[in-house]
Amino acid sequence: MSETEQHPAHHIDVKEFHPRARAAIxxxxxxxxxRKAMDGLMTKRKSAFEGWELETLRDLGANIRLxxxxxxxxxxEQLEQKLTENGIKVHWADDGDEACEIVRDICxxxxxxxxxxxxxxxxxxxxxxxxxxxxxIEALESDLGEYIVQLAEETPSHIIMPAIHKNTEEISxxxxxxxxTDLSHDVEYLTASARLQLREKFMNADVGVSGVNFAVAETxxxxxxxxxxxxxxxxxxxxxxxxxxxxxKVVPNLEDVTALLALLTRSATGQHITTYFNMISGPRKTNxxxxxxxxxxxxxxxxxxxxxxxxxxxxxxRCIRCGACMNHCPxxxxxxxxxxxxxxxxxxxxxxxxxxxGLDEGRHLPTASSLCGACGEVCPVKIPIPDLLVRLRQEAxxxxxxxxxxxxxxxxxxxxxxxxxxxxxxWMHARPGLYRMGxxxxxxxxxxxxxxxxxxxxxxxAPKLAAKTLHERMKERNQ
Amino acid sequence: MSSRDKxxxxxxxxxxGELTAPECDFSVLNRPEWSTAEKLDMFExxxxxxxxxxxxxxxxxxxxxxxxxxxxxGAQTLLIAKDHQIGKALQSATKGRDDxxxxxxxxxxxxxxxxxxxxxxxxxxxxxxxxxxETGSLILWPSVxxxxxxxxxxxxxxxxLKASELYTTFHDxxxxxxxxxxxxxxxxxxxGPSKTADIxxxxxxxxxxxxELIVLVIE
Numbered sequence: 001m002s003e004t005e006q007h008p009a010h011h012i013d014v015k016e017f018h019p020r021a022r023a024a025i026x027x028x029x030x031x032x033x034x035r036k037a038m039d040g041l042m043t044k045r046k047s048a049f050e051g052w053e054l055e056t057l058r059d060l061g062a063n064i065r066l067x068x069x070x071x072x073x074x075x076x077e078q079l080e081q082k083l084t085e086n087g088i089k090v091h092w093a094d095d096g097d098e099a100c101e102i103v104r105d106i107c108x109x110x111x112x113x114x115x116x117x118x119x120x121x122x123x124x125x126x127x128x129x130x131x132x133x134x135x136x137i138e139a140l141e142s143d144l145g146e147y148i149v150q151l152a153e154e155t156p157s158h159i160i161m162p163a164i165h166k167n168t169e170e171i172s173x174x175x176x177x178x179x180x181t182d183l184s185h186d187v188e189y190l191t192a193s194a195r196l197q198l199r200e201k202f203m204n205a206d207v208g209v210s211g212v213n214f215a216v217a218e219t220x221x222x223x224x225x226x227x228x229x230x231x232x233x234x235x236x237x238x239x240x241x242x243x244x245x246x247x248x249k250v251v252p253n254l255e256d257v258t259a260l261l262a263l264l265t266r267s268a269t270g271q272h273i274t275t276y277f278n279m280i281s282g283p284r285k286t287n288x289x290x291x292x293x294x295x296x297x298x299x300x301x302x303x304x305x306x307x308x309x310x311x312x313x314x315x316x317x318r319c320i321r322c323g324a325c326m327n328h329c330p331x332x333x334x335x336x337x338x339x340x341x342x343x344x345x346x347x348x349x350x351x352x353x354x355x356x357x358g359l360d361e362g363r364h365l366p367t368a369s370s371l372c373g374a375c376g377e378v379c380p381v382k383i384p385i386p387d388l389l390v391r392l393r394q395e396a397x398x399x400x401x402x403x404x405x406x407x408x409x410x411x412x413x414x415x416x417x418x419x420x421x422x423x424x425x426x427w428m429h430a431r432p433g434l435y436r437m438g439x440x441x442x443x444x445x446x447x448x449x450x451x452x453x454x455x456x457x458x459x460x461x462a463p464k465l466a467a468k469t470l471h472e473r474m475k476e477r478n479q
Numbered sequence: 480m481s482s483r484d485k486x487x488x489x490x491x492x493x494x495x496g497e498l499t500a501p502e503c504d505f506s507v508l509n510r511p512e513w514s515t516a517e518k519l520d521m522f523e524x525x526x527x528x529x530x531x532x533x534x535x536x537x538x539x540x541x542x543x544x545x546x547x548x549x550x551x552x553g554a555q556t557l558l559i560a561k562d563h564q565i566g567k568a569l570q571s572a573t574k575g576r577d578d579x580x581x582x583x584x585x586x587x588x589x590x591x592x593x594x595x596x597x598x599x600x601x602x603x604x605x606x607x608x609x610x611x612x613e614t615g616s617l618i619l620w621p622s623v624x625x626x627x628x629x630x631x632x633x634x635x636x637x638x639x640l641k642a643s644e645l646y647t648t649f650h651d652x653x654x655x656x657x658x659x660x661x662x663x664x665x666x667x668x669x670x671g672p673s674k675t676a677d678i679x680x681x682x683x684x685x686x687x688x689x690x691e692l693i694v695l696v697i698e
Binding site for chain 2: 033036037040052053056057060063064066067069070071072073077086092093094098142143144145148161163166167168171187188190191192194195198199202203218219220221227228229232233236237247253254255256258259261262269271272273274275276277278279280281282283285287288289290291299301305306308310311
């Protein structure tokens with residue numbers, strides 16, 4: 001296994017983005033695995049929206065999310081009330097640690113030793129598996145991709161397809177080494193083996209932990225989107241189901257999920273709909289024959305209410321976690337999901353993670369972008385991702401005098417020399433005479449211009465100053 | 480102060496001030512009025528594109544068709560609901576014929592027979608609350624009589640759908656059936672057999688749920 005593929009499941013240094021990105025770029029296997037997958041996903045998304053008024057639908061998606069955010073505190077209270085009426089227990093967690101403790105306490109109260117998990121990015125954010133294992137509770141992932149990633153002791157490299165960085169051969173070897181299956185390139189066989197291994201686990205698990213795609217306030221309904229059926233197993237077979245979700249996932253009306261679902265599955269994997277759309281509004285009733293006897297919801301803040309304070313940054317919370325931004329990102333496609341070293345990789349990670357880890361830790365994240373704008377163009381809820389990247393770049397260097405920076409760790413990237421250069425630049429540009437003299441001198445002495453400009457010329461040739469300034473040329477033309 | 484109060488207080492005292500909620504216009508989801516035949520064609524085409532199987536049959540012919548389907552799969556056991564008319568019809572049919580598999584009735588809490596449910600049941604048959612043409616989806620509201628796991632654990636799921644209960648879109652179905660009046664403990668849209676593409680984007684069916692989804696459409 002090469003160095004870039006090894007990522008312990010926790011405590012990754014986000015600051016070390018550059019060496020990881022460099023290593024990934026020089027790893028042909030990683031490049032090939034991501035290129036192939038992302039090309040396929042882009043094509044599928046495009047054809048899934050054929051015949052739709054996509055812009056109008058995206059406007060609706062954006063408005064639904066904005067409406068939900070506009071009433072967020074009221075909706076959360078309404079959701080809590082409805083869920084409680086339905087017999088679902090509601091918990092609130094200020095951060096990931098508190099959310100982990102809540103899950104642990106529920107497990108302890110039930111004397112639970114094994115937890116089976118459906119796919120949940122919030123639980124990744126909480127580093128729940130790691131925490132539970134420390135508490136002596138086994139936590140097993142059941143989504144095939146997550147299962148593979150967990151066996152490999154890695155983290156997901158994509159929010160929808162966690163094991164996208166591995167090819168069949170690598171997965172076959174891993175399953176062989178860890179579970180004793182035969183070495184095979186037959187995906188049917190590999191999948192069937194995992195099915196068998198996990199069926200046992202579903203039957204014996206004490207608690208099922210899942211995420212939530214949409215939480216509906218008016219009916220107190222938790223919606224889960226999935227293809228495999230592991231989400232249904234997780235939320236139906238064990239006697240206790242715990243759903244963990246970010247506080248921003250709430251929407252006011254059941255009607256809202258029809259539009260968001262149409263956008264989500266098509267944007268994510270190019271599917272008209274996933275195999276299962278699972279709507280849970282309560283635990284097993286007395287005369288029902290299956291379903292969990294207890295259902296809990298953990299509403300996790302973990303920095304979201306801070307993002308909520310700012311009119312511009314607030315847009316980050318519109319996200320419905322489809323992953324289209326990463327599928328279309330030229331940087332993500334080349335460096336892969338692990339280079340970022342964050343729970344959420346790619347464009348959404350670049351605008352979300354600085355809030356979670358601080359801009360000091362995540363200072364490189366907003367600059368890991370060519371600002372090509374593809375992410376913003378495909379986002380189903382129209383998050384202006386490029387604008388947010390620029391905003392975070394400014395915050396990282398405290399570069400905006402009119403709007404005070406507010407993200408934790410802002411200014412971490414500010415350098416004295418760079419700041420002085422820009423100060424000089426703006427001083428000179430405010431003085432036309434000086435500006436003309438400066439550019440004139442630059443043109444005259446252009447031979448003295450250095451050929452190497454640090455990182456900039458590492459992969460590029462240095463730009464050359466012209467022999468005559470623009471002012472001089474315009475003057476000549478007008479004579 | 481509890482975390483709940485802290486979070487709500489931060490949200491309520493937002494430094495950016497109050498937010499205005501935009502209007503939401505759902506008309507982009509509207510589709511033309513399709514006839515039942517058009518809806519059925521659309522449903523069939525869409526669900527078959529994701530490996531679902533559709534058999535058009537009639538009120539009097541569905542049991543024969545079901546017997547053929549299950550025989551071709553070599554199914555030995557079929558899980559039915561206790562009180563539902565589908566289960567009742569099968570129970571009375573099986574008395575006069577031997578081409579149906581052994582019928583198992585889901586009439587006890589799952590805890591008492593989980594092991595058998597997971598390993599000995601070849602197929603399960605459920606009703607539906609209608610279907611959605613645009614996405615090729617079945618609407619299921621599991622109930623006391625038709626529990627949740629009937630459509631999930633057996634390797635073959637057979638669903639009975641009345642053609643007259645096809646809706647054009649999810650939005651349409653939800654509005655027509657007035658879902659907001661009250662949701663069941665569990666409601667589902669099922670659109671094909673269980674599947675995954677987690678190994679190098681290669682599709683494989685039956686990863687955790689049924690490998691096959693067979694829809695008997697009663698016309």
